[in-house]
Amino acid sequence: MSAPVAVRPTSPPPAGAGAPVRRRRPRTPIVVGALLGALLLSAVLSIGFGAEPLPPRVVLEVLDHRLLGGTADPTWDAIVWDIRLPRTLLAIVVGAGLAIAGTGIQTLVRNPLADPYLLGVSSGASVGATAVITTGLFAGAGLWALSLGALAGALAAALLVFGIAMAQGGLTPLRLVLTGTVLSSAFSAFASFLVFRSSDPQAAQSVLFWLLGSLSGAAWDQLLLPTATVAIVGGLLMAGCGWLDALAAGPDTAAALGVPVRVLRNVLFVLLAALVGVLVAVAGGIGFVGLILPHVARLLVGARHRAVLPVAALAGALFLVWVDVAARVAVRPTEVPLSVVTGLIGAPIFLLLLGRRTYRFGGSS
Amino acid sequence: MTHGARFPAPADDPRIPHLQARGLACDVGGRRGRRVLADVDLAVRHGEMLGVVGPNGTGKSTLLRVLAGVRPAAGGEVRVDGTPLAGRSPRDRAREIAMVGQEEQPQSDLLVGEVVALGRTPHRPPWAGGDDAERDAVLRALAAVELDHAVDRSVEQLSGGERRRVLLARGLAQEAPLLVLDEPTNHLDVRHQLALMRMIRRLERTVVVAIHDLNLAMAVCDRVAILHDGTVHADGPPEDVLTPAAIREVFGVEAVPVRHPDTGHVHLLFTTHEPADDRC
Numbered sequence: 001m002s003a004p005v006a007v008r009p010t011s012p013p014p015a016g017a018g019a020p021v022r023r024r025r026p027r028t029p030i031v032v033g034a035l036l037g038a039l040l041l042s043a044v045l046s047i048g049f050g051a052e053p054l055p056p057r058v059v060l061e062v063l064d065h066r067l068l069g070g071t072a073d074p075t076w077d078a079i080v081w082d083i084r085l086p087r088t089l090l091a092i093v094v095g096a097g098l099a100i101a102g103t104g105i106q107t108l109v110r111n112p113l114a115d116p117y118l119l120g121v122s123s124g125a126s127v128g129a130t131a132v133i134t135t136g137l138f139a140g141a142g143l144w145a146l147s148l149g150a151l152a153g154a155l156a157a158a159l160l161v162f163g164i165a166m167a168q169g170g171l172t173p174l175r176l177v178l179t180g181t182v183l184s185s186a187f188s189a190f191a192s193f194l195v196f197r198s199s200d201p202q203a204a205q206s207v208l209f210w211l212l213g214s215l216s217g218a219a220w221d222q223l224l225l226p227t228a229t230v231a232i233v234g235g236l237l238m239a240g241c242g243w244l245d246a247l248a249a250g251p252d253t254a255a256a257l258g259v260p261v262r263v264l265r266n267v268l269f270v271l272l273a274a275l276v277g278v279l280v281a282v283a284g285g286i287g288f289v290g291l292i293l294p295h296v297a298r299l300l301v302g303a304r305h306r307a308v309l310p311v312a313a314l315a316g317a318l319f320l321v322w323v324d325v326a327a328r329v330a331v332r333p334t335e336v337p338l339s340v341v342t343g344l345i346g347a348p349i350f351l352l353l354l355g356r357r358t359y360r361f362g363g364s365s
Numbered sequence: 366m367t368h369g370a371r372f373p374a375p376a377d378d379p380r381i382p383h384l385q386a387r388g389l390a391c392d393v394g395g396r397r398g399r400r401v402l403a404d405v406d407l408a409v410r411h412g413e414m415l416g417v418v419g420p421n422g423t424g425k426s427t428l429l430r431v432l433a434g435v436r437p438a439a440g441g442e443v444r445v446d447g448t449p450l451a452g453r454s455p456r457d458r459a460r461e462i463a464m465v466g467q468e469e470q471p472q473s474d475l476l477v478g479e480v481v482a483l484g485r486t487p488h489r490p491p492w493a494g495g496d497d498a499e500r501d502a503v504l505r506a507l508a509a510v511e512l513d514h515a516v517d518r519s520v521e522q523l524s525g526g527e528r529r530r531v532l533l534a535r536g537l538a539q540e541a542p543l544l545v546l547d548e549p550t551n552h553l554d555v556r557h558q559l560a561l562m563r564m565i566r567r568l569e570r571t572v573v574v575a576i577h578d579l580n581l582a583m584a585v586c587d588r589v590a591i592l593h594d595g596t597v598h599a600d601g602p603p604e605d606v607l608t609p610a611a612i613r614e615v616f617g618v619e620a621v622p623v624r625h626p627d628t629g630h631v632h633l634l635f636t637t638h639e640p641a642d643d644r645c
Contacts, residue, residue, distance in 0.1 A: 304479055
């Protein structure tokens with residue numbers, strides 16, 4: 001770099017024998033490029049997996065047919081274009097969204113163990129969905145009734161967490177963690193109660209779905225809302241990445257650096273609640289993605305949000321694409337809920353991260 | 366040592382203090398909280414270094430937060446160059462006053478330069494950062510604390526003393542004419558305490574610093590204010606303020622002023638006022 005103001009080092013570097021001079025860290029654009037390439041490749045490959053295995057050549061033929069006007073077998077076209085492609089795209093959107101939400105919530109509550117469902121959103125969604133099944137709520141909405149119920153439950157839960165935390169003096173990190181955790185348990189209990197009271201065996205199955213997550217219902221007309229939400233919230237967080245860096249350093253530090261802390265926290269909460277609410281409504285609750293991927297991203301490119309947000313989003317998308325593949329091929333012909341897969345893969349990854357001496361989960365010693 | 370401004374005031378009227386508190390009051394612990402500051406009056410001139418001393422729990426940290434505008438006052442007002450601080454936006458305020466807190470620690474998964482670059486936050490839009498101009502400001506700030514060679518190192522590789530200096534550099538990178546420092550020498554050994562305080566003295570800033578070590582305060586500050594029970598007990602040149610009588614009254618400790626045989630500076634020796642079995 002050519003600095004206009006020459007600043008000579010005034011002190012010699014300490015002569016620590018064998019001490020590493022700096023931590024090697026790959027440059028963010030390289031990581032982003034690599035992840036983008038891997039994601040594109042994975043998307044094509046993942047479409048080949050399923051009840052009818054398809055070679056990548058067939059997948060590319062169909063894409064060529066649809067996008068560039070080539071020719072393709074109509075059977076394969078139906079499988080690839082109508083069933084598997086929207087599912088892969090939904091995996092990308094939901095994976096990216098969960099990783100973005102996890103990054104945001106960990107900054108908001110300054111807690112490395114926070115995940116997107118901390119705001120009570122997924123248990124609230126399960127209450128809403130269960131209520132739809134057991135009481136016939138939103139019956140007029142047809143196929144959308146469940147998603148609508150889940151979204152309503154998710155937003156109501158987030159609103160309650162927000163309201164209670166505000167009434168007690170504001171969205172301080174510890175208060176949000178405790179309020180969210182306690183209310184999540186309460187919502188789960190309420191959902192269980194609804195299932196227990198209901199004679200409908202579908203109710204229990206449904207609660208399982210909303211708590212453990214699945215992409216099996218993916219269709220083209222479901223993609224617009226989550227895609228738009230993830231893009232908008234992700235874009236807004238990127239637009240505030242400098243302020244988020246300051247907030248991660250602590251509320252007093254952020255205030256001293258000229259950041260309007262209270263406004264930033266409230267806006268962050270609303271954005272995250274809307275994002276997670278929409279994701280839960282389309283895919284249920286998928287554990288571990290929002291918890292781990294932000295840490296993986298920080299490990300790769302450091303803790304600055306400008307780097308963490310895109311890297312976490314791409315890594316989350318990549319991760320969920322393959323998780324969904326595993327979920328649909330592991331126990332054929334049935335599908336495993338996504339949280340089962342993410343939990344089985346995610347727990348060892350988290351333990352590995354814990355074991356790394358060079359990564360402190362944002363801690364300070 | 367000179368008691369007074371170390372360099373001329375840039376303000377039009379040198380009689381207007383750089384930072385002034387009038388009748389300042391502050392409560393902690395919410396609406397039914399405890400009043401920790403009551404009717405605090407203070408004035409700091411341009412280029413002056415004011416030390417704030419006082420027993421634990423007497424409101425030093427709260428006073429510094431209110432002076433820096435990080436926390437609102439319950440009563441009274443703070444003025445910078447004669448105009449009230451309360452009316453300014455957080456960003457404008459952060460360009461006037463930089464603050465480094467007592468228990469702050471730099472995040473371990475950042476590089477040294479990235480921690481210092483946080484100080485540039487009030488000078489850029491929320492989405493920007495990391496350009497060459499910013500890097501120059503970061504290097505200047507790190508050079509002032511003699512850590513510019515460590516700009517690309519991980520915070521984890523630094524000692525406790527170096528971390529305090531990195532945080533000070535973050536405050537310097539704000540390039541605010543006023544610097545508010547809460548116990549900057551916390552957890553440092555005697556050599557690093559002296560080195561850091563000398564470093565702070567060399568800065569061309571107006572400095573308000575909370576400090577526990579009375580001898581250190583006496584050695585480096587232009588003026589000392591003793592805070593006691595949430596109000597200013599005494600305020601003036603260190604050797605006039607830190608008298609045995611004042612120290613006995615405020616700290617409950619007997620102090621004997623002794624002249625250093627070589628430098629001639631006054632140092633304080635302490636003996637406990639009450640029997641040692643008493644409360645501490």
